[in-house]
Amino acid sequence: MTKLLAIGLLLGQAAAIIAAEPRTLDDRLLHLRNGESREWADFAESPDADSLTVAFQAEANSTEQTLRLRQQDVKQAWRVELNGQPLGQLERDENDMIFYFAIPAGRLLDGENILTVSTTAKDADDIRVGQIQLDTRPREQVLRESRLTVAVTDADRNRPLPCRITVVNADGSLQSFGDESHDQLAIRPGVIYSGNGSATVNLPAGDYTVYAGRGFEYGVSSTRLTIKPDDSPTIKLAIRREVDTTGWISCDTHVHTLTHSGHGDATIDERMLTIAGEGIELPIATDHNVQIDHRPFAERAGAERFF
The missing domain is CATH 2.60.40.1120 (Carboxypeptidase-like, regulatory domain)
Structure with a gap:
């Protein structure tokens, strides 16, 4: 009887996770700025705030849940915290994107919870962030x-x-x-x-x-x-190839990678795929203080015939 009850409870919890709809915590897309100077003319002269705080009611979570948000024009390190504990950082990318954070078990509290997005960066950064949702499913499942x-x-x-x-x-x-x-x-x-x-x-x-x-x-x-x-x-x-470039070579004269230069975010294996995917025919390695031959990496990616 005890085993059957336990199985029933587990199945009920699984069904609840599958069936639950994401809950909107804040549907606004807010303009944040950490400095006094406007970064770009397409942002308003005055931001909505210099950080974001969202208070919401929830129940303590015994399993991982997921926070979903939309972000735009992020260049500095903006921290995302829940109840004073870090969930991570916004993706440092200027594109408009949907990003997801895992909420570890036990991070949500019974009653009021506080979500914040803020930065201590000195360089001015105008961003937009919001349209925040809470999903009771684990991030991988979402x-x-x-x-x-x-x-x-x-x-x-x-x-x-x-x-x-x-x-x-x-x-x-x-x-x-x-x-x-x-x-x-x-x-x-x-x-x-x-x-x-x-x-x-x-x-x-x-x-x-x-x-x-x-x-x-x-x-x-x-x-x-x-x-x-x-x-x-x-x-x-x-x-379809729309531009006839017969007699010309598509060239990138400044190619370096996280693997060999220690900065950026593309590994040497990823770079081989982006070179082929963008139609670059003559990439020139400019990694810092080291000579790099792209050939073995291109061969490993199966892309050597394209550049």
Whole structure:
């Protein structure tokens, strides 16, 4: 009887996690500025505040939950804290994106909870942040709710082609994925570089627009779709070389990586995929105080024939 009761309780908790809808804590997208000077003219002269504080009611969590928010134009380190404890930092990226933070078990309190977003950076930084939701499911489950496969080909040759794939939600924000980079994909929120024209990623259910492109010489193809929970759609996009560059070479004369220069965020393996995906034919390694031959890394990525 005790075992059956325990199993029933576990199944009930699992069903509750699956069925729960995300709860909006603040639907505003607020303008924050940490300094006195306006950074860009497209921001208002006066910000809404220099930090964000959201108070909300919740129950203590015995399992991991997820905080979802939208951010724009983030260049400095902005801390995200819940009840005085760090959840992480906003992604240092100027793009409009949806980002997710894991809330560890025990971090939520019974009753009032306080969420803050703030920075101690000295350099002025105008950002927008908000549209915050609380999801009772673990972060991995939220980000792996559905699966999307994209296949990109050359429209003239009908062959797979290295490319950049961009996924935005209904508001035009880059959508985070439930995947990390690997040998054939370089992955960031809303952006995938594929070395072979194919990509499969996990993401939340929702309405999306998917774009495929390959640098300045190729056109862009796109499609819209709605992905439901547990769906695994496959879409096919074809892009065409639109600019005749016969006799010319596409060149990037300043290429360095986190692997060999110690800054930036792209490893040498990711860089091989971005070079091929952007149609760069002559990349020049400029890593600091070291000579780097891209050839073995390009061969490992299967991209050596493209540059």
